[in-house]
Amino acid sequence: MIREIAIAGGSGDGADKYTIAVPGGWSPSEWSRSELARLAPMLDVDIADLNAISTDSHALFVDGESLIGADDIGEALIRPAVHGRTGMAGGSQKALEAHGIARLKQASRSIVAATGKAGDGIVSRYINRPISQAISLRLLRIPGISPMHATCGTAALGLGMATCLFFGGDAGLIAGAFLFQAASIFDGVDGEIARATFRTSRRGAMLDSLIDAATNLAFIAGLTFNLWHQGFTRAAAFGAIGLVLLATGLLLIGRRARALNDSFTFDAVKHHFRGRQSIIMKWLTWITMRDFFAAAGAVLILIDLAPHALVAFAVVAIGWFFVTIATLFRTRTPKRMHADKSPLVR
Structure with a gap:
């Protein structure tokens, strides 16, 4: 007030x-x-x-x-x-x-209930966000709490997830799946704290996006390595293909954001399709978002379908990659409009 x-x-x-x-x-x-x-x-x-x-x-x-x-x-x-x-x-x-x-x-x-985002995916809206907001409400009672503390918490969950997947064997798959979903839920806390306490910043958004991307890549890399080590070479090959496409697509999106002097996030494609009202387009957008990706991957691993999870991921990654390339090409900005890296000033 x-x-x-x-x-x-x-x-x-x-x-x-x-x-x-x-x-x-x-x-x-x-x-x-x-x-x-x-x-x-x-x-x-x-x-x-x-x-x-x-x-x-x-x-x-x-x-x-x-x-x-x-x-x-x-x-x-x-x-x-x-x-x-x-x-x-x-x-x-x-x-x-x-x-x-x-x-x-x-x-x-x-105040905390108002920290949700209009662009939340279907899993985040009905599962992740209510849980993360309950966590945020309690953390905000701690004097001195800041979005950075929550960002570090998400990074710690991602590190624990990667450790389990790379070195935990078959049991590590289960632990890694739980930690990946936990990281997906906890990922909302730093933004909620930032919006509730008026601490939003470009630097915070960039760090959050980088940790999200690193966690997603680490999950696929760890799952691919784990299954390859267990002898699922075909599924591991699909995982490797999907991993390369995901990393390449994120790199291209990040370079575009940097070239336009925009906020450094990896949401360019999602934002491009956000205004589309088609039900099919909404569902295609939802299933390529991190919240759905984490929840679906965790469920498939828990029901002993980890190899199928990698194959499904590779198929979705192929489609996402080509849509990303097409979107970046169609929405490219002429060089003369951002030669000085500050098109909004004009």
């Missing part, structure tokens, strides 16, 4: 004093103070007891648990108003505190 007030003050008439008024008072930790300074660096914020402050008719009361937007606050700042005061007066102090804590918890859930 302090961030929304700061935005509103920057676009409207502003105010000469900002106070966080909590029933019974509040002693913020150093971390809380640093967060207030990060989210509203231009504001001088005071902390006070709600029951002890006195205000005049020009004061604007903003109910912090209601998640009121900056636009509404900005409109209220240009005229005398009382906003969100109802329900905060009356009753015992204990009842007020219990009511406020319950509303804060609900606001926390609402």
Whole structure:
């Protein structure tokens, strides 16, 4: 809410004093103070007891648990108003505190629930995202938690997955499948924390994409090596073909993003087809996304169809590779438009 007030003050008439008024008072930790300074660096914020402050008719009361937007606050700042005061007066102090804590918890859930992405695949939307958001909600209670911590967690799961697949033998397949799915779920946490705490950045998106790509390649490489070591040479050959095509396609997509000075992610093809409303196109997009890929691979391994998983992956990878090449060719930008690496400036 302090961030929304700061935005509103920057676009409207502003105010000469900002106070966080909590029933019974509040002693913020150093971390809380640093967060207030990060989210509203231009504001001088005071902390006070709600029951002890006195205000005049020009004061604007903003109910912090209601998640009121900056636009509404900005409109209220240009005229005398009382906003969100109802329900905060009356009753015992204990009842007020219990009511406020319950509303804060609900606001926390609402904030995390809003961190989903419109481009989520079908598995992510109904399975991965609810689990990752539940994890994010709990991690966000830890002072000092940042998206980088979650990114490192995803990398650790990927490293454990690769270790199991390369060195774990037959049992390693099962462990690797579980860890790959766990990494796919946990992959959403860093973005959720970033969006919930306003820490999104191009660098974070790039690092997240690189770890995703590395995890996917490590899974195929580890599964291919594991099955080859067990004597499934034909399936391993399919896996090797799919691995080369996946790595080459990701390299081309990454080079295109870098050439256009765009955010370094590997989602160019997915974004190109996102606006297509065809059911067939949606399903083709969904089955080539990481969430479906991880879930399907884990299920096939768990039901003892790991060789079939590699063959299926190779077939999908061949189709994905040619679609990627065609999409990059059709959407290529003339050299004169990005010769200076900054086409958006013009």
